Amino acid sequence: MVRVSNAIIAFLNFLTLIVAVVGIGAAVWIQFNPSATLCQKVLQKPFVILGLSLLVVSLLGLIGSCFRVSFFLWIYLTVMFLIILGVLCFLFFTIIITNKRVGTALSGKGYKDARLGDYSHWLQKYVVNAQNWDQIKSCLIDIQLCQHLANGKNADFYKHSLSATQSGCCKPPTYCGFEFHNATYWTTPKAGPAVPHQDCKKWSNVQTELCFECESCKTAVLENLRKQWKKLAIINSCILAFVLVVYSVGCCALKNNSRSRYDKYRGGFYP
Template sequence: MARVSNGMIAALNILTLVMAISAIGYSLWFNVKPENPCQKVLKTPLLVVGGALMVVSLAGLVGSCCRISILLWMYLFVLFLLIICLICFTVFTIIVTNKGVGIALSRRGVGDHRLGDYSGWLQKYVINAQNWDEIKSCLVDVKLCANIHAGKVEDFYKHNVSPILSGCCKPPSYCGLEFKNATYWTMPKTDPGVPDPDCKTWSNVQKELCIECDSCKAAVLYNIKREWRLLVLINICILVVVVFVYSVGCCALRNNRNGYVKHRGHV
């Protein structure tokens, strides 16, 4: 039975090691996604989870293969802490991303998102002086708005415009600005349709556009919220596997102790 438990935990730790490498690779992939080249906030949580899982898996692998009880004790203790951290982080992520729906415009493929749609913590975490200056600078450097479809107004609305392009590269729809091309809009002769600061923040300067608008910040938050929701699913999958591995590890440790007692009894 001891061999079975130790062999099983060794196999499971190989699986968790693969999951750890996948989590690290996935976090790096988020940095090169074309939809959000400037959003790095998901990189750190996944790197931390992946790194911790890798260290724990290696310790468990050595402890189970060599049947070193002290190493298994350390392994189970760290694994228990990892389970608690995963549970806390998953619950926290669900709470801070629970708010935010945006307003979709039917048959136009674009949407308006406002900062009030998102939790206060998420706003403070992302839309602070340091983080937003980095994101804004990156959006300009990667020429994000060059990806928006140009042409006639009919052609513009036929294409699905991603939230980040809609929020940062065009004025909010409720402002009532007149379309000239995808990144050039003019103020109507009357005042904007809604007395919103974003309506006056819009600029036809191609490096500015609506990047300073609250709608752009809200669009960035929309992408972050969607990615963190994906992170919740990843965390739940990892948590299920880790809890199972922890249970098998407890059995392996108990079997190691029983085997040691029997061996001493024969001496």
């Protein structure tokens, strides 16, 4: 039993060690890659934190299981217990901030325009603040979110060909009543916007600006983020189940290590 539980812990931690090395390697590649985009550079810090954390935990588990050092297993299990608590808290947090109703459609055309107020205060504060939004906007520009839309030939193309983010960021809101020229070039009617909404004033035909500062763009990003976090909640549930299994096996390994040493001290034999 000692060998089985220790072998399982060693194997699982060997896998996480590989993941740690890959994460650290990705961070190093981003650091020294001159062509790395801002979106990629944003991922550098999470890769480093994740990689170093997994590296430390994996080494603790490997040393404790392969060499049957109970002290390292104690530290390993303590860290694993903290991880379980952290994943639980994050899971509840994710469920709470994403459990908000989707915005009400303001028009029957295109993507359903939602309001920022339809999302949790935390999501609004985290995404829409100046620093984070500048980074998100830079990423949207870097990936050329709107560039390939320039071939659109009529104003109805967005009904079926645009994603939610493209609809919110690459064209003026439908309720503005702007005149279509191409996918990313719209002009204000002589009589002015159909409604006096701030997004109608923020629209720009400059290709690096468009509607990236519009509420419709920020709302579309929030909606996409809300959906992604719901998927993340499901992934977190799977991770939690996996960590609980590993923690249970680790507890068995620690218990069996202690029992093995006790039997050896008494001169007995423990298979």
